[in-house]
Amino acid sequence: MQMNKWSGLALAAGALALSASVHAAPPTAAMLSNACAGCHGTHGGSAGPSMPSLASQSKTAIVEAMKKFKSGERPSTVMGRLAKGYTDADFAAMGEFFSKQKFHPTTQMVDAAKAKKGASLQEANCSRCHLDEGKDGKDDTPVMASQWLPYLQMQMGLYQSGARKMPEKMAEKVKPLSKEELDALIHFYASQK
Amino acid sequence: MTLERRSFLTLFGAGAGAATLGMAGCASQPGSGGGRKVVVVGGGYGGTIAAKYIRMMDKSIEVTLIERNDHFVSCPFSNLVLGGMMPDLSKLTIKYDKLAANHGIKVVQAEVTGVDAAAHTVTTSKGVFAYDRLVLSPGIEFRTDEIKGFDENVTPHAWKAGPQTLLLKKQLEAMKPGENVIISIPVAPFRCPPGPYERASMIAMFLKEHKPGSKVIVLDGNPDIVSKKGLFLKGWKKHYDGIVDYRPAKKVTEVVPGAVLVEGIEEVKGAVINVIPPQKAGHIAHVAGVVGPDKKWCPVNPMTFESTIHKDIHVIGDSSIAGAMPKSGYSANSEAKVCATNIVALMNGNEITELSAINTCYSYLSRKEAVSVTGVYRVNKEKHVIEPVPGSVGVSPDLSETEAVYAESWLRNILTEMST
Numbered sequence: 001m002q003m004n005k006w007s008g009l010a011l012a013a014g015a016l017a018l019s020a021s022v023h024a025a026p027p028t029a030a031m032l033s034n035a036c037a038g039c040h041g042t043h044g045g046s047a048g049p050s051m052p053s054l055a056s057q058s059k060t061a062i063v064e065a066m067k068k069f070k071s072g073e074r075p076s077t078v079m080g081r082l083a084k085g086y087t088d089a090d091f092a093a094m095g096e097f098f099s100k101q102k103f104h105p106t107t108q109m110v111d112a113a114k115a116k117k118g119a120s121l122q123e124a125n126c127s128r129c130h131l132d133e134g135k136d137g138k139d140d141t142p143v144m145a146s147q148w149l150p151y152l153q154m155q156m157g158l159y160q161s162g163a164r165k166m167p168e169k170m171a172e173k174v175k176p177l178s179k180e181e182l183d184a185l186i187h188f189y190a191s192q193k
Numbered sequence: 194m195t196l197e198r199r200s201f202l203t204l205f206g207a208g209a210g211a212a213t214l215g216m217a218g219c220a221s222q223p224g225s226g227g228g229r230k231v232v233v234v235g236g237g238y239g240g241t242i243a244a245k246y247i248r249m250m251d252k253s254i255e256v257t258l259i260e261r262n263d264h265f266v267s268c269p270f271s272n273l274v275l276g277g278m279m280p281d282l283s284k285l286t287i288k289y290d291k292l293a294a295n296h297g298i299k300v301v302q303a304e305v306t307g308v309d310a311a312a313h314t315v316t317t318s319k320g321v322f323a324y325d326r327l328v329l330s331p332g333i334e335f336r337t338d339e340i341k342g343f344d345e346n347v348t349p350h351a352w353k354a355g356p357q358t359l360l361l362k363k364q365l366e367a368m369k370p371g372e373n374v375i376i377s378i379p380v381a382p383f384r385c386p387p388g389p390y391e392r393a394s395m396i397a398m399f400l401k402e403h404k405p406g407s408k409v410i411v412l413d414g415n416p417d418i419v420s421k422k423g424l425f426l427k428g429w430k431k432h433y434d435g436i437v438d439y440r441p442a443k444k445v446t447e448v449v450p451g452a453v454l455v456e457g458i459e460e461v462k463g464a465v466i467n468v469i470p471p472q473k474a475g476h477i478a479h480v481a482g483v484v485g486p487d488k489k490w491c492p493v494n495p496m497t498f499e500s501t502i503h504k505d506i507h508v509i510g511d512s513s514i515a516g517a518m519p520k521s522g523y524s525a526n527s528e529a530k531v532c533a534t535n536i537v538a539l540m541n542g543n544e545i546t547e548l549s550a551i552n553t554c555y556s557y558l559s560r561k562e563a564v565s566v567t568g569v570y571r572v573n574k575e576k577h578v579i580e581p582v583p584g585s586v587g588v589s590p591d592l593s594e595t596e597a598v599y600a601e602s603w604l605r606n607i608l609t610e611m612s613t
Binding site: 046 | 553
């Protein structure tokens with residue numbers, strides 16, 4: 001008796017729920033992007049030192065990164081698998097969403113002397129693409145400012161091992177630099193807010 | 194601010210019951226203006242995020258988060274305490290003050306004693322709260338009746354992080370070298386599918402370092418390792434050969450002094466016994482009457498997480514039946530955002546949005562190596578269930594030091610998201 005009454009209720013509610021969901025709109029940019037925030041922070045502002053902030057990134061940089069993760073061209077751990085769950089249109093929507101979020105400044109321990117040295121190196125070598133001290137992400141150039149040191153170090157490691165391919169213009173500039181100079185650059189970008 | 198405080202206070206006053214009922218009835222008209230209320234029960238991986246995202250998306254909705262404790266301890270990573278990689282629970286513990294202040298969420302530390310789905314009220318140890326929509330994220334409860342003689346003070350489950358984790362850790366430290374540990378794994382589904390196997394790895398690491406001659410006997414109620422099988426087997430062979438003694442299809446049904454019984458017959462002795470009992474939806478879900486005919490888990494609409502039993506009650510996280518999504522912390526986080534998005538849409542009379550969700554979950558095999566499982570999820574509209582997007586579900590190709598580094602950042606980010 002109790003069971004009958006109960007399953008009747010469940011059925012009615014189930015039918016109601018079913019009819020409601022039929023009219024659901026396809027996932028919005030926010031719906032797609034919010035799912036990333038567990039690892040990349042709310043609105044793409046990362047609190048985890050090996051995860052990049054996506055907030056205020058250039059749309060193209062995000063789309064390009066996701067496509068390269070998906071194809072395997074850019075080495076990754078989880079990103080290659082996750083990227084396979086999305087279409088190019090999804091990447092564009094996520095890129096648009098994160099590009100509109102406020103820049104996420106981080107407070108981290110950087111070596112002031114290295115950062116100072118890095119400032120002039122950036123000016124001389126990187127500033128034509130990494131605009132405004134790495135704060136401005138343009139086209140496929142990512143925002144570098146305030147990214148976590150460990151993240152920047154891990155990516156530079158991948159570039160140097162050849163696992164991650166540098167764009168030609170970047171390779172030209174990076175190859176002549178010493179390990180110490182690259183380290184200084186990384187400290188500079190991490191220190192920028 | 195003053196207004197919020199006043200309406201908050203009326204809930205506690207004498208005769209508030211009638212007043213709140215009236216308010217609920219009035220406010221339940223979608224788009225009727227001010228005074229719209231969401232109550233969220235449970236301040237863990239799901240509840241904190243649901244409360245936060247509702248407030249981020251619509252400041253005109255009042256959100257009250259009811260949680261029995263003044264803090265939350267993360268289950269993910271608590272196995273690292275057992276392995277000796279974390280000295281205590283401090284890195285796993287969050288408070289609610291910043292979350293409350295940043296988003297204008299009313300956090301109430303109280304025990305929920307009743308839910309009246311018809312009247313739209315939640316009764317707690319600190320008064321009655323009216324809601325237009327209720328979100329339940331109560332985690333799990335144990336089906337202890339299926340393990341005869343189970344006493345969590347003697348054979349801790351440590352499957353809700355906190356004092357139970359520390360009790361198991363103390364027992365491990367106190368055991369003599371050469372003695373054995375038993376882990377009993379329930380039949381799936383249970384909270385955190387790879388968790389028991391990570392625990393076996395962490396305990397084996399502790400034994401290897403501190404208790405020579407000791408073994409960890411894993412009695413698995415399932416026919417095989419439930420998650421990340423190849424990687425766990427590889428890690429155990431690499432690091433803990435002869436220390437992890439894995440035995441499939443061994444369902445523990447009884448605890449006796451110093452031993453467990455498999456299927457009531459086969460006795461397996463252990464100095465430390467970690468019984469992870471079979472599970473069901475959190476207690477509050479049963480109180481609210483949103484548990485399905487299996488008497489275990491809560492059937493929900495896969496887009497809104499609204500209960501298919503009671504209207505205006507949403508269930509997220511471990512308690513819900515979320516199709517292919519595993520009962521993990523990240524799933525709860527992702528489900529909470531979908532639920533929040535669609536609660537805001539429904540309360541404003543707008544069209545709901547299809548679910549797009551993620552799970553990412555790491556397990557440690559040793560101090561420096563971890564592995565992950567991932568998945569992107571969508572709703573199959575014909576079958577009306579949550580399914581993985583083909584190709585997105587997969588595990589690490591190998592044990593990885595890089596993944597152990599990423600795992601740490603996973604924890605930092607997800608706990609920061611929950612607490613700020």
